[in-house]
Amino acid sequence: MRRRADPVSAPETIGELLLRLLLEGVAAPLSVSPHFWDSLLHVARGNAVLLRTAASLERLGIEGPPGFVASVAAERQRAQALVAAVQGVSRVCSEYRITHLFPKVFQHYPDMGRDADLLVLARPSELAPVLGALRAERRPGGFSDWVAATVRYVLPGCPGPLDVQYGTLGLVGEHAGYAAQLVANCVQKVIEDVTVVVPAVEDQLLLQGVQRIFGRLSLRLADITWAVDVLGRGRLDWDYVVRTAQRIGATHGLGCFLSYVERIHRRLFSGALVPNAVRHHLPLGGWGSIEFRDGRYRFPALRVNVRLSVGALEAKLARRDWAGAARLSLVPLIGVATTLGRLSHARAR
Numbered sequence: 001m002r003r004r005a006d007p008v009s010a011p012e013t014i015g016e017l018l019l020r021l022l023l024e025g026v027a028a029p030l031s032v033s034p035h036f037w038d039s040l041l042h043v044a045r046g047n048a049v050l051l052r053t054a055a056s057l058e059r060l061g062i063e064g065p066p067g068f069v070a071s072v073a074a075e076r077q078r079a080q081a082l083v084a085a086v087q088g089v090s091r092v093c094s095e096y097r098i099t100h101l102f103p104k105v106f107q108h109y110p111d112m113g114r115d116a117d118l119l120v121l122a123r124p125s126e127l128a129p130v131l132g133a134l135r136a137e138r139r140p141g142g143f144s145d146w147v148a149a150t151v152r153y154v155l156p157g158c159p160g161p162l163d164v165q166y167g168t169l170g171l172v173g174e175h176a177g178y179a180a181q182l183v184a185n186c187v188q189k190v191i192e193d194v195t196v197v198v199p200a201v202e203d204q205l206l207l208q209g210v211q212r213i214f215g216r217l218s219l220r221l222a223d224i225t226w227a228v229d230v231l232g233r234g235r236l237d238w239d240y241v242v243r244t245a246q247r248i249g250a251t252h253g254l255g256c257f258l259s260y261v262e263r264i265h266r267r268l269f270s271g272a273l274v275p276n277a278v279r280h281h282l283p284l285g286g287w288g289s290i291e292f293r294d295g296r297y298r299f300p301a302l303r304v305n306v307r308l309s310v311g312a313l314e315a316k317l318a319r320r321d322w323a324g325a326a327r328l329s330l331v332p333l334i335g336v337a338t339t340l341g342r343l344s345h346a347r348a349r
Helices: 014-024 034-046 050-059 066-095 124-133 143-147 176-184 201-211 221-233 238-248 251-268 301-318 322-328 331-348
Strands: 116-120 137-139 150-154 162-166 187-191 194-198 291-293 296-298
Touching: 014 034, 014 050, 014 221, 014 251, 014 291, 034 050, 034 066, 050 066, 066 116, 066 124, 066 194, 116 176, 124 162, 143 150, 176 201, 176 238, 176 322, 201 221, 201 238, 201 251, 221 251, 238 251, 251 301, 301 322
Parallel strands: 116 162
Antiparallel strands: 137 150, 150 162, 187 194, 291 296
């Protein structure tokens, strides 16, 4: 017999409660109020952990109210449709011999994001037959998409857009050289009886530093739980991680990400996550606080992004990566364009 949730007895935020649930498989007594379950649903779904949250609660014998159960079922259906669409993209790319990789799509499976990223080492003209076979329709992009060489498409039956990255990575496409390395190191993963191509775990960690902090305002629970799990296993090739981060100029982004993850882990569970031999290679200090509010773990975005921009630009210049440095010089324009777009959207509303 399933048991209903009991009243809350621990003064934890929903973010902390979810982290304990997902990482330890335990949860403080939960509230029976509809407001609590609405908040839990909102936070779990917004942080890409809803399906794993529901599975963890089920293992504990905790049953949510009907509205929560229905929302989980709807999210599962959406995720399955996105998985099927991505599998179709992978199959067609393979048929046309297009070298490709899905950098982040399956990182938190069975939870899925709102869109799907596809990295290809091909020109748009070479990918055109694939897009035609998929009946993909191009959607207009903004200035940042043009700079980063990213094009958005919609596919029939797919619940989210497909963002195609043409040989570049990073906020402004500053890591073009790393894209080829990422594909060369790829591994195969079986998702629902279909084999797809994803990054190696070391490259997935590097991508957190490249993509999850720079240009962002917060960290998702999905990325925190993934990192804690991977770092806790202790099987990473840290030499590769550090060398690559130094070569592509991502040590600041990686250091910031690991600093925040370790700080959250210490707060809830105690203990370090980054090996001592690695700590002096990465800038882990001076990033400011990170706190759970408004549904996410939020950090001082302006301070962090300015430091990341300067650190990345200095690294590119030191290695004479003039193309990468030129792209990073466009970051202020990206910020202006994004702000103007948000103001325009607000006025339209």
